[in-house]
Amino acid sequence: xxxxTQTPKFQVLKTGQSMTLQCAQDMNHNSMYWYRQDPGMGLxxxxxxxxxxxxxxxxxxxxxxxxxxxxREFSLRLESAAPSQTSVYxxxxxxxxxxxxxxxxxxxxxxTVV
Amino acid sequence: xxxxxxxxxxxxxxxxxxxxxxxxxxTTSDRLYWYRQDPGKSLxxxFVLLSNGAxxxxxxxxxxxxxxxxxxxxxxxxxxxxxxATYFCAAPRTYNTDKLIFGTGTRLQVFP
Numbered sequence: 442x443x444x445x446t447q448t449p450k451f452q453v454l455k456t457g458q459s460m461t462l463q464c465a466q467d468m469n470h471n472s473m474y475w476y477r478q479d480p481g482m483g484l485x486x487x488x489x490x491x492x493x494x495x496x497x498x499x500x501x502x503x504x505x506x507x508x509x510x511x512x513r514e515f516s517l518r519l520e521s522a523a524p525s526q527t528s529v530y531x532x533x534x535x536x537x538x539x540x541x542x543x544x545x546x547x548x549x550x551x552x553t554v555v
Numbered sequence: 556x557x558x559x560x561x562x563x564x565x566x567x568x569x570x571x572x573x574x575x576x577x578x579x580x581x582t583t584s585d586r587l588y589w590y591r592q593d594p595g596k597s598l599x600x601x602f603v604l605l606s607n608g609a610x611x612x613x614x615x616x617x618x619x620x621x622x623x624x625x626x627x628x629x630x631x632x633x634x635x636x637x638x639x640a641t642y643f644c645a646a647p648r649t650y651n652t653d654k655l656i657f658g659t660g661t662r663l664q665v666f667p
Contacts, residue, residue, distance in 0.1 A: 472653060476657075481564075481659060482659060483559075483643060483657035483658055483659045483660055484598075484643070484645075484657040485657070486648075486654055486655070486656075489653070489654065491653070499654060500656075531597065531598065533598075542600070542603060543588050543590065543600025543601075543603055544598075544600065544655075545600075546597040546598045546599075547597060548596070548597045549596075549597055
């Protein structure tokens with residue numbers, strides 16, 4: 442099925458460990474996004490990419506890095522995980538930043554940092 | 556800095572009743588989005604409102620936008636259990652941009 446695929450779905454890290462969250466879309470969308478969702482705080486934008494080869498910071502970029510590997514893939518890396526990064530992470534995409542449609546979201550990655 | 560506020564945060568309602576969720580945003584915006592999230596699931600796009608006075612309806616849900624009042628509403632008509640979910644509104648961070656700022660969500664529970 443067409444859509445946004447995130448891996449892994451669940452992950453437990455120890456403080457200081459690193460990991461990369463993977464996201465891929467097969468809809469030929471230009472724009473991709475990473476959000477985190479915390480209880481009572483809605484979704485907050487971490488990074489986004491308007492097109493292949495470009496990335497920009499969102500509301501809460503500290504502690505994260507991203508790579509837009511190609512048009513399909515947009516990865517999020519935690520270099521040294523902290524308990525404050527325990528959250529549910531969502532990747533999203535859409536065709537163009539001017540496209541007046543809602544995002545297509547992935548199913549999320551539930552990350553726990555102990 | 557744009558702020559998006561929803562109320563109520565939690566809504567428990569009986570099947571068959573009507574209710575409205577409110578979404579206020581603090582700066583000028585050219586569009587407003589509504590999403591639905593089921594527990595443990597991803598977000599599903601419900602409505603995109605593109606202009607002042609825009610109204611969209613899908614089944615028992617109707618969304619409207621008043622850009623002058625910086626207010627969007629999501630009206631639920633004759634609620635059914637299947638509508639139980641969390642509903643989010645979102646607005647672009649600044650005019651003519653793609654960075655969406657989400658509200659904190661309204662958790663809706665519909666009981667018999």
